[in-house]
Amino acid sequence: MQCSCTVEGAPAGPGSPWISGVAFPDWAYKTESSPGSRQIQLWHFILELLQKEEFRHVIAWQQGEYGEFVIKDPDEVARLWGRRKCKPQMNYDKLSRALRYYYNKRILHKTKGKRFTYKFNFSRLIVVSCPLWELWAPPAPQVLLGAPALIRPALLPTGLPSELLHSLLLAQRATAEQLAGHQTPHGLPEATEDKKGSSSGAPRLGSLPGPCQLGPGCLLGSLQDPPPSLASFAPPPPPSLPADWTHLSGPFLPPVPPEQPFPGAPKPDTLLPGPRGPIGTRPFPGLPLLAGLGQGGGERLRLLSLRPQGLEVKPYPMMGAKRRPDPREGFSSDILRPQTGDKSLVSPRLENFKAVWPLDPP
């Protein structure tokens, strides 16, 4: 029998938006690997809590580090997780074990030295969420370096909900920023990923899961179901979001760190943990923008990678400097942060972005 454990505070399951209208759409609860499953994944759950204010005292984004969060009340988080999963015996020890399994998948990594502090690897998350995104990541890093308003159209599956796009786009910003920090000329192969060789990790480029080419993998069964109404999502855009983004309400975004690297300034090595993923999983060079498109023909979203002005001006002095990340982890915790004090909380980059929706999605 089913366990109807949707209790106070605990995020409800699919179909029942729980917080100010911001909940993951059904597809979000489906695992690519297990199409039928609507079991929420832990990282999803964490993200949910993270973006909900009422859980601030339990878990919250860590100031300063993009993607880093602190579990302030381990027991409570475990309890909530246990509720959600109908595992009353859940505790932090078990939950943390699950969290640890994310290390190899590169979805998460531990911030050493800080208790209960972990950090999301958003670039990885994106890939995990929709491997397809790798497809339109142009192999040429120069793109990031301010290639002229190049446009890289790409197709995204119909169902990719705007909330995800929003989140992913922001994640990309993070990725981009990270790239700005320690980008490598070319996605260096990183052989050591799954110690066990078993493909327990996320999909890697070069061996993209076939199903995702514009299809199944990313559609997540949303072909039939039209994306959730945008109107149903309360759009409390993060302070860093430009007005346009109100269209794309987005749930889980860590607050934009105050630090704002400027041209010439030492790049913060803060963002996404991994300077590079496994072969080809380099994050998305060009900041893609939602440009909208005809749903008629292919019912697909076309992503245009507009010139990220904020990024283009970034110098990339590290072309020569090679920092060697831990080959095993893929990312190091040795994060050196610039001490750029002031800076507006606004992301200069995003400010230049424009999201265009020719036709409001249903």
Place this chain on the structure above:
DNA sequence: ACCGGAAGTC
């Protein structure tokens, strides 16, 4: 607190 192997569950 944190790590990761091993086995079990769904």
Place this chain on the structure above:
DNA sequence: GACTTCCGGT
């Protein structure tokens, strides 16, 4: 596959 449970080790 994604945990959950248990556990020895640091």
